[in-house]
Amino acid sequence: xxxxxxxxxxxxxxxxxxxxxxxxxxxxxxxxxxxxxxxxxxxxxxxxxxxxxxxxxxxxxxxxxxxxxxxxxxxxxxxxxxxxxxxxxxxxxxxxxxxxxxxxxxxxxxxxxxxxxxxxxxxxxxxxx
Numbered sequence: 001x002x003x004x005x006x007x008x009x010x011x012x013x014x015x016x017x018x019x020x021x022x023x024x025x026x027x028x029x030x031x032x033x034x035x036x037x038x039x040x041x042x043x044x045x046x047x048x049x050x051x052x053x054x055x056x057x058x059x060x061x062x063x064x065x066x067x068x069x070x071x072x073x074x075x076x077x078x079x080x081x082x083x084x085x086x087x088x089x090x091x092x093x094x095x096x097x098x099x100x101x102x103x104x105x106x107x108x109x110x111x112x113x114x115x116x117x118x119x120x121x122x123x124x125x126x127x128x129x
Contacts, residue, residue, distance in 0.1 A: 034115075036051035
């Protein structure tokens with residue numbers, strides 16, 4: 001059964017760092033999956049954070065996290081990570097890992113919630129001011 005399991009969330013002060021990990025158990029070869037992170041802040045809709053293209057390992061970020069967050073993948077370990085530095089209170093949210101088999105399209109395609117077929121349960125990140 002396909003499964004994504006996030007870990008690494010927690011409570012951190014403003015300016016601190018966290019590293020989220022997502023362990024994937026998916027059908028087929030993990031390297032053929034586009035992987036992404038989304039988040040949902042209290043009272044808000046789920047939004048795109050970062051993605052990594054399965055074809056080229058190109059990465060995409062929402063503007064608010066550029067220069068602070070880094071997405072990476074380890075195909076040998078079937079994991080994707082999100083290194084989050086210089087965290088801000090507005091980064092407080094539940095963070096979700098997502099996957100899609102051989103997603104194709106331009107950068108905007110990788111930001112769309114409906115493009116991803118597999119989702120984790122989420123991990124809470126809280127940044128205190």
